Amino acid sequence: MIDLHAHSNHSDGIDSPSELVQNAKLSGIEVLAITDHDTVSGWDEAIQAAKGAGVGLVPGIEISTRAELSPERGISVHLLAYLPDPTYAPLMDRLAMVRESRVGRAQEMAQRLAEDYPISWDEILLNIKPGSTIGRPALADALVRAGVVPDRSAAFESILHRRSKYYVSERTLPTAEAISLVREAGGVPIMAHPLIDFPAGAAESDLPKEHFLSFIEAGIMGFEVDHRSVPQLAKTWLRNLAFEHNLIVTGSSDYHGVGGKENKLGENQTAPEMLERILSQAFGSEAFL
Ligand code: AMP
Ligand code: FE
Ligand code: FE
Ligand code: ZN
Numbered sequence: 001m002i003d004l005h006a007h008s009n010h011s012d013g014i015d016s017p018s019e020l021v022q023n024a025k026l027s028g029i030e031v032l033a034i035t036d037h038d039t040v041s042g043w044d045e046a047i048q049a050a051k052g053a054g055v056g057l058v059p060g061i062e063i064s065t066r067a068e069l070s071p072e073r074g075i076s077v078h079l080l081a082y083l084p085d086p087t088y089a090p091l092m093d094r095l096a097m098v099r100e101s102r103v104g105r106a107q108e109m110a111q112r113l114a115e116d117y118p119i120s121w122d123e124i125l126l127n128i129k130p131g132s133t134i135g136r137p138a139l140a141d142a143l144v145r146a147g148v149v150p151d152r153s154a155a156f157e158s159i160l161h162r163r164s165k166y167y168v169s170e171r172t173l174p175t176a177e178a179i180s181l182v183r184e185a186g187g188v189p190i191m192a193h194p195l196i197d198f199p200a201g202a203a204e205s206d207l208p209k210e211h212f213l214s215f216i217e218a219g220i221m222g223f224e225v226d227h228r229s230v231p232q233l234a235k236t237w238l239r240n241l242a243f244e245h246n247l248i249v250t251g252s253s254d255y256h257g258v259g260g261k262e263n264k265l266g267e268n269q270t271a272p273e274m275l276e277r278i279l280s281q282a283f284g285s286e287a288f289l
Contacts, residue, residue: 002270004033004058004278005080005192005224005252007260009129010042011062012137014257017046021053023255027265031056031275031289033082033252035192037133038064038098040086047288056289058082058278062192063182064098067175069211077175077191077215080224080250083282084187091181094173099133101171106134112166113139113159118146136160137260152261176218183219186284190222190250191215195234207237216245221281226251226268248277 007013008020015023017034024032032055034046043059050057063079084091110121119142127145128138140155149155159166173181182189198207223238224230226249230238242249251268254261279287 001027001029001266002031002272002275003029003253003255003266003268004031004060004082004250004270004275005035005062005227006032006255006265007036007062007257008034008042008046009132009257010039011036011133012135012256012260014260017042018049020255020257021046021049021055021057024265025053025055029055029266031058032265033058033060033080035060035062035080037062037135038095038102039133040092040095041131043086050288056287058275058287059086059285060084060187061095063095063178064102064170064172065175065178066170066172067211067215069208075197076170076172078193079175079178079182079220080190080192081178081182081185081187082190082278083285083287084182084185085284088181088185088284091185094178094181098172102134105168105170106136106139108168109136109139109160109166110142112168113143117143117148117159119143119148137256151259175215179215179218179220186282188221188248188278188282189219190224190248190278191220192224193227193229193254194223194225194238195231196227196229198231198234200231202233204233204237207234209241212241216247220247222248222250222274222278224252225249226270227254228263228267229254248274250274250278 008017060082140152250270255265
């Protein structure tokens with residue numbers, strides 16, 4: 001089993017990188033990618049653990065980006081980057097900037113929340129790993145600890161929803177720039193869970209084809225098609241688009257740990273030949289197989 005999308009406590013996952021690798025081993029995963037949000041800080045521990053456990057490891061990142069569909073309408077695009085050079089400064093500097101802006105944004109949301117709920121920024125900081133990439137899940141956890149909601153999902157469906165008054169939008173990098181930086185760093189950029197916000201019941205003609213063609217133009221190398229949050233209609237469309245443009249398709253769990261998200265390790269998988277294509281096109285860093 002090959003699962004190319006999983007998070008540790010270096011971002012919004014629950015497991016440490018070693019626990020993540022152990023859990024992958026227990027779930028029968030043969031090759032795992034660690035893809036924390038906007039950071040490579042979990043790589044070393046994951047690599048050591050994978051060598052010890054006999055699990056294959058592909059180091060990666062899930063980069064927060066934003067694409068402008070029109071001057072008034074931007075959408076959040078998560079970009080998986082496999083095997084980029086973790087010392088390539090232009091990319092690492094931009095990621096550091098994104099992580100920093102996430103802190104300011106989380107703090108702003110925490111302030112808004114603290115007006116109505118018994119949570120505090122200090123308590124939130126005490127409960128995350130220092131230096132980890134912060135996001136709404138850390139706020140959700142604080143709301144759970146305060147007894148406001150039963151779990152992260154309940155928080156995301158209400159108080160932390162994009163349309164909630166407590167929501168502050170993130171400042172991230174433009175998708176096309178992120179794609180270029182990943183390519184320059186020798187990595188393979190693949191769009192994570194495309195079209196998860198595509199409304200159920202919408203028609204195929206509503207799919208943003210121009211927008212996807214612009215990502216292909218910018219150098220995107222594949223789509224994560226098999227993911228629980230990608231709508232069925234979009235899956236077929238994406239598979240055809242990938243075939244037409246000779247792009248990679250992957251499948252992954254997007255595991256965040258038990259209690260982090262419902263996604264289970266190995267619930268979606270990547271075909272061996274697709275992993276081969278990733279490995280053969282990457283030149284930024286080493287996979288441990
Ligand atoms: P942010 O990037 O800070 O806006 O937060 C989005 C993150 O929250 C994503 O990386 C997801 O992994 C996580 N997330 C989204 N929905 C849920 C959910 N229902 N339960 C747990 N985590 C979620
Ligand atoms: Fe996440
Ligand atoms: Fe994501
Ligand atoms: Zn993810």
